[in-house]
Amino acid sequence: MLYHPGILSLHPSNIPTDGHPIQVLPVGWGPGDMPIADLCALLRLAHWIQPRRIFEFGTYRGVTTSNLAANVDARIVTLDLSRESAGDLAEYSRSERELVLPEDEIGSAFRHGNRDGRIQQLFADSRSFNYQPFHKTMDLVLIDACHLYDYVVSDSQNAFELLGEKGAILWHDFGNLLDVNRAVKHLSRKYPIFHLEGTWLALYLRGISFDELSNDNSPGPATA
Numbered sequence: 001m002l003y004h005p006g007i008l009s010l011h012p013s014n015i016p017t018d019g020h021p022i023q024v025l026p027v028g029w030g031p032g033d034m035p036i037a038d039l040c041a042l043l044r045l046a047h048w049i050q051p052r053r054i055f056e057f058g059t060y061r062g063v064t065t066s067n068l069a070a071n072v073d074a075r076i077v078t079l080d081l082s083r084e085s086a087g088d089l090a091e092y093s094r095s096e097r098e099l100v101l102p103e104d105e106i107g108s109a110f111r112h113g114n115r116d117g118r119i120q121q122l123f124a125d126s127r128s129f130n131y132q133p134f135h136k137t138m139d140l141v142l143i144d145a146c147h148l149y150d151y152v153v154s155d156s157q158n159a160f161e162l163l164g165e166k167g168a169i170l171w172h173d174f175g176n177l178l179d180v181n182r183a184v185k186h187l188s189r190k191y192p193i194f195h196l197e198g199t200w201l202a203l204y205l206r207g208i209s210f211d212e213l214s215n216d217n218s219p220g221p222a223t224a
Contacts, residue, residue: 022040037199055077060144140168
């Protein structure tokens with residue numbers, strides 16, 4: 001978790017702040033939800049870049065989704081695979097199968113609070129979903145769906161297509177799960193990717209400069 005060859009390191013405190021406090025909703029946490037430290041780092045980044053449109057791979061209960069909606073005025077598209085349409089999940093590990101919820105449980109944390117309709121919920125397998133209508137429209141993409149290597153690579157390829165001229169991609173469970181580590185390290189051969197120290201998050205920026213950051217490990221502008 002502390003050192004990954006080929007991955008640069010960045011402390012979340014070096015992400016610029018917009019001066020507004022982060023709001024963490026009292027929605028309750030359970031297995032499969034993003035840890036508080038990771039969520040706070042994600043929200044700090046969201047406060048900095050102020051995304052207008054967010055795409056989330058992996059809704060689960062919607063804890064991360066609801067916190068993003070509470071902190072930035074963005075439209076959020078969140079995609080997940082329901083148990084009803086998942087088939088036998090033979091390629092999934094036991095731990096991954098346990099994270100596939102029935103459709104009525106996916107997004108339960110935000111379902112009754114989405115009165116303004118800013119959260120658009122989609123159900124599909126992320127490897128076969130048609131992303132074309134969303135290409136180049138997103139300012140922030142979060143990859144936190146199936147953590148198997150092939151899925152992480154596929155979701156990442158689609159994330160780069162979804163991202164507009166300026167924005168960020170975040171991978172959750174980097175430093176925690178081997179397949180996520182392997183996929184992100186493979187991508188780092190082509191893209192400048194940072195590990196947010198003390199979290200299970202990896203970060204890629206497009207069209208945003210790190211000139212404001214004081215981290216000794218920062219390489220200067222990180223755009224691609």
